Amino acid sequence: MGAISPLGADRLSTFAAALAGRCAIGPATPEIAKWLPQVLVAPAAVDPRSLLDNCHAQLDRATQFALVAAKEALADAGVAASPDGARRFGVYVGIGFGGAQTVDALYTRLHNTLQNGQGNRSPTVVHPLSVPRMMANAAAATVSMQYGLRGPSNTYSVACASSAVAIGEAFRAIRDGYLDAAVVVGTEAMLTPGAMLAWNALRVMAKPDAADPARSCRPFALNRSGFVLGEGAAAIVLESEARAAIRQRAAFGELCGYGCSSDAAHLTAPSSEEQVVAMRQALAQAGLEPEQIQYLNAHGTATDAGDVVEAQSIRTVFGQAATRLAVSSTKSMHGHLIGASGILEFVLSMMAMNSGSLPPTATLDTPDPRCDLDFIPLTARHGCEVSAIMSNSFAFGGSNVSLVARRC
Template sequence: MRRVVITGAGTVNALGLTVPETYAALRDGRCGIGDLDVRDVERLSIRIGAQVRGWDAEAHFNRQQIALYDRFTQFTLHAAKQAVEQSGLEFCGELSMTSGVVLGTAGGGVNTWDENYRVVYEEGKNRVHPFVVPKLMNSAAASHVSMEYNLRGPSFSVSTACASSNHAMGLAFQMVRSGAAKAMLTGGAEAMLCFGGIKAWEGLRVMSKDACRPFSADRNGMVQGEGAGVFVFEDYDHARARGAQILAEVAGFAMSSDASDIVMPSAQGAERAITGALRDAGLNPEDVGYINAHGTGTAANDKTECAAVAHAFGHHADRLMISSTKSMHGHLIGGTGAVELLACLMALNEGVIAPTIGYQEPDPECALDVVPNVARQAQVDAVLSNAFAFGGLNAVIALRKL
């Protein structure tokens, strides 16, 4: 088994269009949630979200590319460019043949779906653009990234609701660790903040109309976000031989299924994923200093997750920091784990633990150190990132400082 490290990171999300901008916002406890700017917003009952503000597709892509790239693909390519540039890799020759891309997204080209449903049903037209299907398909972003960087190894997309990015990154990790790939671009993206995407989530009645307050007793639901996070996972020996900057080691990964309910989470399923990731990484509970929680701001998730963490970590749970950055960048659904991994890298590399903002009132069923409202300076050597999706699909990643 080979060791796997992260040598590049990129993002676009409601907190920033780059990793440094995102770190600055996380350190400051800045909220990226605000009033939605979407067509027909007056017909929505939920009118807040963590939108990527000031996104100018024409500043990054030409007209022909924009005709092919849904918003989630645009975000992905922007983040991938940052990650590849930071890694310093050039994918040619043998490296091209042994590198690939695995990305997570729950909805894929939701904006494209929305726009073309309008064309057919609202405007009454009988024809749509010939590239609608390649633009909206979930695998579009993975395909365009592979073409952009000449990645000729394993390349595909993963769709497991809110755990999509963690599953994608876990699979990329396993491919590099097994020797099936030398390097992988991985992460995920989502862009559901359009009328249809928001209206669908309204139906679940889990959305907040004012703020995302994970773990706070007065929480009232989740808030959607959008964006992307992309990373370069690389064979450690390969990275070391070329003198690459190493951001962290991907130490372990585990996944589990609740096999119980399509929307209600299970503490037992979540715990099995947490303990599995620790075991895979060779970590003891006391080795972990921080967890980036799934932390959606719903009572069902927050209480279940805290119970799972408390049981998995035992006495060490009292000394563990756990925060939900969804309180700042919103819930990116399939892309959320990718953006949240940035908070884990910040904890390892900068000694800054991102806070859970909007925390107002302690919940006795969430009696953990949730790093309320203000970021904290702390040195940690190992961290976990949790993702627990509808359908009981759980995925947990462990990172370690080198």
């Protein structure tokens, strides 16, 4: 597994910060703040360029994040470039808005050129690789080329569920015999003026907390006001049990359940009925009962309707076992990474299962009575026995994904 997030430059520092309850939320850059002075963001802990070779400096920021996370995951798995069986080793990527930085820079250049009347400079002259940089599959293509992975290179853009879908579809490909292994990446880098203006218009962005802006994203809290956009990437290496046995590599766990459904009802309003379907599908595929899940990483975006509906969905699925289930939303700390959220939260869940330490909903000081589950408020929980986890991702557009993993 690998990660570069608002909480850290790699997966270990990211998980440590999550357990510490550190919120990586702060004011936007001046380019954004001049239009949206109240908007908050969760930027990556480090510039991805500082972790890459100079030849990657001109790639879109989302692709740079993907390379950093994939590099850590592949090294962690002991996979070298052009591995044995490269034609059966795929690349699966989830991203919400491919090339946001490149697109924003193009329109900024066009606007400035026309506005300032810069002599004979033509606004139509742009970098010849602008399209390859901004295309949604740029990250998948770059990771594939960097590591000589010749299996399918697939990209999924399903809003907030993008990388969770990528995990699930890679899982299916390996389970059904089409691949032996895949590196799955979720990446996002849309902290740009244009993207932030669009998100702000949806009225789903958190209002700054007067006492501590870093704690402004409050999932499942009575005083929640929305989410904060973040950026970064996470990656995992999936492989068949047979391939792992041949390589004699110990795994973090077994991905064993993938459920997905569509609301077919509304672009932004969630549906409890279909969230329930996705979670039950994942449990059934894993062959697990609800009481066998000890930790659930919730989608938990801190929107009024979203949190209540998800809490209801969890209680419907888990029934009496819901009283013993530990749940948290780590978006309270790292923000909402849209296309990268699903896989980052899955990575944190896997680390929680392996360590027995559960990350908190770090800003939950006043719970909403309508969200009546154990949301691990304020501080992490240690010394827990966790044999199986669930991670939920519910997207605008009505796409619902639930992933289940257990100890090997």
